[in-house]
Amino acid sequence: MSFTTAIQYAVCNSLGGLFGQEFTEKDFQVSETKPEFEGDYTVVLFALVKKLKVAPEALAKDLGENLVKNNPGFISGFNTIKAFLNLAITEEALLSFLTENYKDVCIGKKPVSHKKIMVEYSSPNTNKPLHLGHLRNNFLGWSVAEILKANGHEVIKSSIVNDRGIHICKSMIAWQEFANGATPQSTGAKGDHFVGDYYVKFNDEYKKEVSELTEEGTSKDEAEKNAPIMKKTQQMLLDWERGEPAVMELWNKMNGWVYKGFEETYKRIGSDFDQTFYESQTYLLGKDFVQEGLKNGAFYKKEDGSVWINLSGVGLDEKLLLRGDGTSVYITQDIGLVKQKFEKYNLDKSIYVIGDEQIYHMKVLVEICRKLGMPFADQILHLSYGMVELTTGKMKSREGTVVDADDLVDEMIATSKKHTEELGKVKDFSEGDLKDLYEILGMGAMKFYLLRVDPKKRMIFNPDESIDFHGFTGPFVQYTYARIHSILKKVRDDERGEEGSLAAGSWEFEGHKSQLDVQQLLPLERQLLIFLEKYAHVISQAGDELNPSVIANYVFHLAKTFNSFYAEHSVANAENEEKKILRLHIAVMTATVIKSALQLLGIAVPERM
């Protein structure tokens, strides 16, 4: 039981005893005591003052006395200010929490719940490389999946690859027309970038043709429709749908290049998937359900044969489900895929990590599922996140202001190399160790930067800020971890009277008695313990809100508090042996929680940096 829960329980009991009636934890609030006041937890009793018609001070005082009396091993004292009751936790309780958990790698995680949740994220198009927006999506999806696992759920990470459609044909046509048989191999380009360049080439060519036509007097609409390269592209899409061998071969070849490029990027940024869906395999799935909906009257057909749903009853518009020529649109395949997902995996919930510009689309999907009587309609959840903007405004591919994912990763790693070399603390590292360290720090900085903000909010990407390794950043937290490792090493070297290397991931400090005597805690020691105890709550809050920034804020605050403690009190040269052992435990526990929390964000920790 967490301290907060235990306090709620104790308060209910004491109130019941004092007033002879039932109370629940909703009758009052328990929060951490603000630093400017004395105490660890505060019970806010204003609501009860009114209900019970008693004086605030008196209520707080009576309750405080009763709590101390009835919880001798837990609550050691109290003070009151109006209806605020500040409680102090006993050393005994804090220290037993510490000894029981200090090196538990599963700290804060919940037992298995048997809930099955799919998290669909990333979902790229195969006509261009990943950019900054995809990075937010990938980090967010991956982290949310891990956070849900930590909350005891079974999680399936999935991705739907948008590998077909007119936009894919555009890069194919451009390659056919302009590449002269060039390949990623022949040019040394990364596959996804190589294909992306032809997508850009298509648009340039298209624009040129349209302006030529309009200069000849064609209307803009006509020109856009009849530009020769567009005609060819549309023809190619038809050929693709018919399975024309030459087109299929080209399609397979070019997508193969892209997948090879994606694979490289995913590996670097740590994205992985348990299941990958391909639109080319799912785009026909929804058609049958549309027919079904037509039959039972959920949908209707217009004169041209197109099929629609009217959602004006729930505040949405009418929406096309199937084109007049019988081909499917985007949402058609979504209907098919969602059903397949729930049936194949027997899901309790399906979370879609998609940008907030698709809120409307996802609402429509849920409504369609409802209208079709699909039982899982309410288990679809759109985790929408805000767009990443630049300080100069939105990213626009046409204006070349898109921040490429691979470039950004390279830059972050180069920056971490630069900082590390300037500081010169790891000159004894091997080439391989250095490379790993740069990777850990660069990726840590980038992931932390993109995950520290509430996903629902739009965020501004500031290039200077993102490569900062000081303050509210990943490397700051990683640094705190490395410092703790250094403390452990120092203690061990002192004991042995020689330089010894601490085994990786080992927190053992044998040679000391492992038992902690009950002792007076200094304010910072106490503060750290109270804060560490909160970690379990933070994991469940992040899980409830599907919000990794909760973890990022917490772990930063923890590192910050530890660094203050570190500056104030020595571990290796503590006042006495008792203090030394206590602080070793606290240091190890801080490291354990930092490692666990950063892992939930997809960030690794270095032992030295």
Added chain:
RNA sequence: GGCCCCGUAGCUCAGUGGAUAGAGCAACAGCCUUCUAAGCUGUGGGUCACACGUUCGAAUCGUGUCGGGGUCACCA
């Protein structure tokens, strides 16, 4: 225009019913013969967009106004 989201320090963000609204960056002033200074300590910086309301209590809830964004495709 309809619907949805946002507005907190110079900048980027926490805080979603409780005490005198907090961090980081930027600025300024200090701290390394002692466990890593990628750190610590301090100073300055606020009409929580505005107005009214609900409440013992509002940055937080409600209504309205202003400002910014998204969306309402036989695109995906």
